[in-house]
Amino acid sequence: MDTKVLQNTITHLLSGTKGILAMDESTASCNKRFEAVGIEPSLEMRRSYRELIVTAPQLENYISGAILYDETFNQQTKEGIPFIEILKSKGILPGIKVDLGTVKLAGFPGEMVTEGIDGLREKLAIYFQSGARFAKWRGVITINGNLPSSASIYANCHLLARYASLCQEAGLVPIVEPEVLMTGDHNILISEKATRRTLNILFEELYKLRVNLNTIILKPNMVIPGLSSPDQVNDVIIADSTILCLLESVPSSVPGIAFLSGGQSPLQATSRLHMMHKRFKHSMPWKLTFSYSRALQQPALDMWKGNSENVKSSQQELVKRAAMNSHANRATYSP
Ligand code: 13P
Numbered sequence: 074m075d076t077k078v079l080q081n082t083i084t085h086l087l088s089g090t091k092g093i094l095a096m097d098e099s100t101a102s103c104n105k106r107f108e109a110v111g112i113e114p115s116l117e118m119r120r121s122y123r124e125l126i127v128t129a130p131q132l133e134n135y136i137s138g139a140i141l142y143d144e145t146f147n148q149q150t151k152e153g154i155p156f157i158e159i160l161k162s163k164g165i166l167p168g169i170k171v172d173l174g175t176v177k178l179a180g181f182p183g184e185m186v187t188e189g190i191d192g193l194r195e196k197l198a199i200y201f202q203s204g205a206r207f208a209k210w211r212g213v214i215t216i217n218g219n220l221p222s223s224a225s226i227y228a229n230c231h232l233l234a235r236y237a238s239l240c241q242e243a244g245l246v247p248i249v250e251p252e253v254l255m256t257g258d259h260n261i262l263i264s265e266k267a268t269r270r271t272l273n274i275l276f277e278e279l280y281k282l283r284v285n286l287n288t289i290i291l292k293p294n295m296v297i298p299g300l301s302s303p304d305q306v307n308d309v310i311i312a313d314s315t316i317l318c319l320l321e322s323v324p325s326s327v328p329g330i331a332f333l334s335g336g337q338s339p340l341q342a343t344s345r346l347h348m349m350h351k352r353f354k355h356s357m358p359w360k361l362t363f364s365y366s367r368a369l370q371q372p373a374l375d376m377w378k379g380n381s382e383n384v385k386s387s388q389q390e391l392v393k394r395a396a397m398n399s400h401a402n403r404a405t406y407s408p
Contacts, residue, residue: 075244079288082206082246085166086290087329087360090402091137092395093248093290095333095366096126097170097209099142112379120148125377126370127156129388133163135395140168140209140248140364146200157204168207168248169200171236175213184225185213187232197243207246209292210236214253216267216299221253226274234278237289247284248331248364250292251275255335257299261306265296265314272322286326292364293319294335295345308341312348316357325358332361334368339394340408342368347401354404363398370394 086093098106103122104114112118123145126132139160146169149155157167173189187210197208212229214221233249240247253268272293279286296314298304319330334342342365349361363369372394377387400406 076285076288078206078244079241079246079285082166083288083290083328086138086207086246087362088137090362090399091135092363092365092398092402093138093140093168093331094126094132094136094165094369094395095140095209095364096123096145096370097140097142098366099174100144103142106374107379110375110378112374112377118379119144121379121381122374122377123148123156124150125384125387126373126391127159129391131392132395133165135392135399136165138166138168138207140170140207142170146203146205161204166206167204168209169205170209170211171196171200172210178225178228181222181225183217183220184215184222186225186228187212190232190235193236193239194243197239197245201243201245205245207248207290208236208240209248209250211250211252211292214251214267214271216253216257216259216263221267221271223274226271227278230271230275230278233275234282234284237279237284238282241285241288246288246290248290248292249275249279250333252333252335253294255294255297255300255337258301258303259299260302260304261296261298261310261314264298265318268294268296269318269322272318276322276324286324287328289327290329290331291323291327292331292333295332295337297335297337297345300336308345308348309352311345312352315345316349316353320356323359327359329360329362331364334363334365337368339368339371343394343397343401343406344408346398347404347406350402350404362402365398368394369398
């Protein structure tokens with residue numbers, strides 16, 4: 074595949090201070106989020122909600138790409154316009170989540186591995202033909218006592234590397250997401266160590282499988298204490314721990330890093346991104362941005378409640394979060 078296609082996609086996705094919207098929740102995850110706020114978990118409600126997102130006015134000012142789930146990739150507005158056509162007409166590149174979620178890693182209680190590598194070459198070719206220009210695969214690393222094991226990090230990173238090389242062959246930019254989960258009561262040093270180990274092994278595997286680092290986007294967690302840790306820290310410490318860990322682990326040939334939000338509140342995810350830009354504006358070799366799902370969508374979902382009268386105000390909430398994170402990317406955010 075001509076690397077020009079991949080490079081054009083990278084340039085577009087990382088343009089200005091825009092970020093990438095993750096709206097690729099699986100049917101089960103989307104239903105769970107709906108049920109949590111009292112929305113009926115049906116096919117039509119999922120379609121309506123995704124229509125609300127892709128048609129949000131001004132979204133394109135702050136969002137360069139949207140990651141979709143297979144169901145959404147093939148859906149249309151009430152008037153019959155495919156969602157991916159709406160996105161493309163606004164200059165938002167359509168991307169696709171291609172992993173099939175996680176299952177238990179045999180022999181390693183409490184750890185997970187991601188499925189979906191079988192038949193992936195054929196799937197990617199179809200998505201490319203249908204207009205997708207980038208893809209996403211998420212590997213999950215768990216912190217708990219002696220975990221993560223080296224075996225689980227290697228298994229997940231090897232799959233991420235195989236996925237990434239297949240994507241590049243197909244002309245799709247791979248978003249490579251090794252998520253060290255924030256669940257647990259561990260302190261920030263433990264999070265930093267697990268993130269660093271994971272990234273070191275990830276780049277070893279990417280190198281082994283000849284993945285071109287110039288045309289990937291890394292989607293990592295921020296380095297943060299466990300969500301139930303008694304040792305919470307301020308945004309300066311989170312910004313410093315995260316960027317120092319990334320500077321030591323991520324080669325400068327990687328063009329962009331786009332964070333997941335991972336259970337942080339929308340305000341935390343924005344203010345921490347802002348702090349990283351404020352403190353490290355001139356010392357980062359890669360572009361740093363956001364690729365949040367929950368931290369962009371949650372206020373919009375809370376506002377919508379499945380009620381068509383709330384569509385406009387819900388869209389405003391979504392675009393507001395996108396705008397605030399775009400400000401964070403310029404270090405000009407204030408809550
Ligand atoms: P969150 O921002 O909600 O963590 O989701 C990002 C994502 O794409 C998970 O795979």
